[in-house]
Amino acid sequence: MGDEPAIWTRGLRKTYRSFTMREVVAVQGLDLRVPAGGVHAFLGPNGAGKTTTIRMLLGMVRPDAGEIRLLGHALPQGLEPALRHVGAVVEQPTFYPHFSGRENLMLLAVAAGVPASKVDAVLDQVGLAGRGRDRFRKYSLGMRQRLAIAATLLRDPQLVILDEPTNGLDPAGIHDVRELMRSLADQGRTVLVSSHALAEVEQVADTVSIVVRGALVAEGRVADLLGERSGTTVRVRVDETDDAAAVLRRTGWTVRDDANHLVVDGAPSAAEVNRSLVASGIYAHELSLVRPDLEAVFLDLTREVAS
Amino acid sequence: MNLLRVELARFYARVLLWCVAVGLFVVSGLVVFDAWHSSRPPSAAAVAEAQTFYEQQLKDFEENGEQMVADCKDQQSQDPDPKADYGCDQMKPKLEYYLPYTPSFAGEGVRSLGNISMAILLVAGLMGTSFVAAEFASGAISNWLTFAPRRVPVFASKLGAAFLGVLPAVILAVGVTAGGIVLAYSSHGLLDGVTDAAWAGFRDTSLRLLAVGPIAAVAGAALAFLLRHTAAVLGVVIGWAVVWEGLLRSLIPTLQPYTVVLDVTAWVQGGTTYSVEDCGVRAPDGSMTCEYVEHTLHMTQAGLQLGGLVVVLVVVALLVFRRRDVA
Numbered sequence: 001m002g003d004e005p006a007i008w009t010r011g012l013r014k015t016y017r018s019f020t021m022r023e024v025v026a027v028q029g030l031d032l033r034v035p036a037g038g039v040h041a042f043l044g045p046n047g048a049g050k051t052t053t054i055r056m057l058l059g060m061v062r063p064d065a066g067e068i069r070l071l072g073h074a075l076p077q078g079l080e081p082a083l084r085h086v087g088a089v090v091e092q093p094t095f096y097p098h099f100s101g102r103e104n105l106m107l108l109a110v111a112a113g114v115p116a117s118k119v120d121a122v123l124d125q126v127g128l129a130g131r132g133r134d135r136f137r138k139y140s141l142g143m144r145q146r147l148a149i150a151a152t153l154l155r156d157p158q159l160v161i162l163d164e165p166t167n168g169l170d171p172a173g174i175h176d177v178r179e180l181m182r183s184l185a186d187q188g189r190t191v192l193v194s195s196h197a198l199a200e201v202e203q204v205a206d207t208v209s210i211v212v213r214g215a216l217v218a219e220g221r222v223a224d225l226l227g228e229r230s231g232t233t234v235r236v237r238v239d240e241t242d243d244a245a246a247v248l249r250r251t252g253w254t255v256r257d258d259a260n261h262l263v264v265d266g267a268p269s270a271a272e273v274n275r276s277l278v279a280s281g282i283y284a285h286e287l288s289l290v291r292p293d294l295e296a297v298f299l300d301l302t303r304e305v306a307s
Numbered sequence: 308m309n310l311l312r313v314e315l316a317r318f319y320a321r322v323l324l325w326c327v328a329v330g331l332f333v334v335s336g337l338v339v340f341d342a343w344h345s346s347r348p349p350s351a352a353a354v355a356e357a358q359t360f361y362e363q364q365l366k367d368f369e370e371n372g373e374q375m376v377a378d379c380k381d382q383q384s385q386d387p388d389p390k391a392d393y394g395c396d397q398m399k400p401k402l403e404y405y406l407p408y409t410p411s412f413a414g415e416g417v418r419s420l421g422n423i424s425m426a427i428l429l430v431a432g433l434m435g436t437s438f439v440a441a442e443f444a445s446g447a448i449s450n451w452l453t454f455a456p457r458r459v460p461v462f463a464s465k466l467g468a469a470f471l472g473v474l475p476a477v478i479l480a481v482g483v484t485a486g487g488i489v490l491a492y493s494s495h496g497l498l499d500g501v502t503d504a505a506w507a508g509f510r511d512t513s514l515r516l517l518a519v520g521p522i523a524a525v526a527g528a529a530l531a532f533l534l535r536h537t538a539a540v541l542g543v544v545i546g547w548a549v550v551w552e553g554l555l556r557s558l559i560p561t562l563q564p565y566t567v568v569l570d571v572t573a574w575v576q577g578g579t580t581y582s583v584e585d586c587g588v589r590a591p592d593g594s595m596t597c598e599y600v601e602h603t604l605h606m607t608q609a610g611l612q613l614g615g616l617v618v619v620l621v622v623v624a625l626l627v628f629r630r631r632d633v634a
Binding site for chain 1 (some may be wrong): 312445450455632633
């Protein structure tokens with residue numbers, strides 16, 4: 001595919017009409033670029049338009065405006081050839097309750113022209129080999145998620161789209177999904193994951209797009225995004241909290257209380273914070289550098305947009 | 308064909324549909340029981356009672372018949388309608404007037420087969436509706452469209468599965484009903500002398516009944532594509548039945564040939580009649596008189612109207628499904 005991104009959108013827009021016929025903008029002018037290969041996190045608060053965007057990518061929802069290219073195919077004309085190489089789980093996975101997990105996958109395999117042997121392979125891959133013959137309606141939420149992920153793998157997809165894939169999974173399940181996403185990416189596939197579990201995403205994502213109110217507010221490599229937002233934050237524990245806060249504020253840094261600690265933003269380094277305190281005769285019991293994480297970046301960005 | 312195979316597998320896996328099919332067989336049983344019950348020959352006691360009553364009436368006629376006929380003719384002559392026939396020449400009692408009525412296979416036998424038509428219409432329609440609406444209600448259609456994104460084949464396969472899926476149940480129900488009616492009449496010795504034309508009528512009615520089921524299932528499935536919930540489809544159908552089939556039909560009797568119930572009856576029975584009240588000034592004295600005028604609804608017209616309705620439903624459902632967002 002060369003430099004062709006796995007997903008590319010320009011000016012994507014979708015509005016809905018509420019019951020009172022009020023226009024609700026779900027996605028407004030979204031320019032999304034998901035590079036081919038690797039895990040791409042698609043983040044945003046509830047109602048940011050993530051699921052609507054994913055539905056538009058999969059042809060379930062018709063955009064009001066904008067362009068979409070999926071694996072090099074322009075939509076909607078190229079939807080069918082594009083989706084032959086896409087596996088997707090959108091929101092709560094829903095299958096036919098009166099069929100077993102294996103039967104559900106068999107039906108999908110027949111429709112997609114996939115050999116039956118692939119069904120057992122993907123069930124094994126997601127850890128459902130022993131429960132494949134149980135009826136879907138008896139599956140726990142975690143098992144349903146696993147079955148949905150198994151369904152995405154049936155067609156050896158180039159692009160896997162997972163919308164909140166760790167919902168309902170126990171810690172072991174979350175770990176498995178993380179490993180699976182990483183292994184898919186390591187095989188050269190592209191994984192687009194929409195999730196609220198930012199700590200999980202941070203561990204596995206190579207690149208990220210953050211949307212707020214239907215528009216893109218940040219994108220790029222996770223490491224770059226963290227680096228851009230990484231003004232030094234130092235956490236200090238002292239006995240003389242009020243005096244220490246006054247000393248640090250006099251130097252022009254921002255100081256706030258946080259559970260018997262002071263959190264100092266804007267200092268050039270932890271050593272400078274310590275030096276200022278010692279110069280005033282205050283000695284710290286504890287002093288640590290707070291590393292910025294994706295959650296902090298996400299919250300900063302969403303607060304900025306909200307304000 | 309792959310999609311159709313998958314849809315048929317789903318269709319036959321639905322427990323609810325099997326329960327509904329069982330309901331259809333129960334109705335079949337009731338129709339057969341009714342045919343057996345109504346075709347029973349009169350009992351010896353009923354015949355004896357009729358004979359006694361007949362003899363009393365004959366005696367009375369022999370005593371007063373002359374005067375009764377004269378009175379009858381007098382009343383007839385006073386009728387403003389010159390064509391009025393009071394049947395004065397047939398007033399002499401006959402035994403068959405008093406014997407319990409024994410239905411004929413050619414008439415009531417064929418008609419009682421048609422009694423199952425509404426059950427087939429409703430059951431097959433519900434099967435088609437439930438089959439499609441369940442996918443929308445559960446959200447399974449979203450998952451399915453990621454595997455089969457071309458909506459026209461998806462639509463066609465689901466309607467095809469509804470059409471083919473109900474066939475075994477409908478064939479069985481019609482077979483049980485038709486076979487049961489034949490057995491019922493046979494057990495009462497009423498099949499002797501049944502003409503070839505009567506048998507052909509019975510066969511044709513059975514075949515037309517078979518067509519009602521799959522078409523109703525397709526219509527139900529199309530409605531489900533439009534409304535997405537079984538409850539919504541039931542609401543629309545009940546609303547239609549109350550407003551169009553009931554209220555408007557009563558208020559504007561000339562609309563009767565455009566009601567589903569009459570069209571299905573005409574289709575199954577090979578044509579039917581309906582009456583429209585016609586009031587006007589016909590009497591020489593200028594007074595207004597009303598009479599019920601019987602009209603015929605031909606099978607072909609009924610079939611074309613029903614077929615047209617289903618085609619419109621299917622086309623509209625397809626256009627909507629092709630464009631509508633699936634969430």
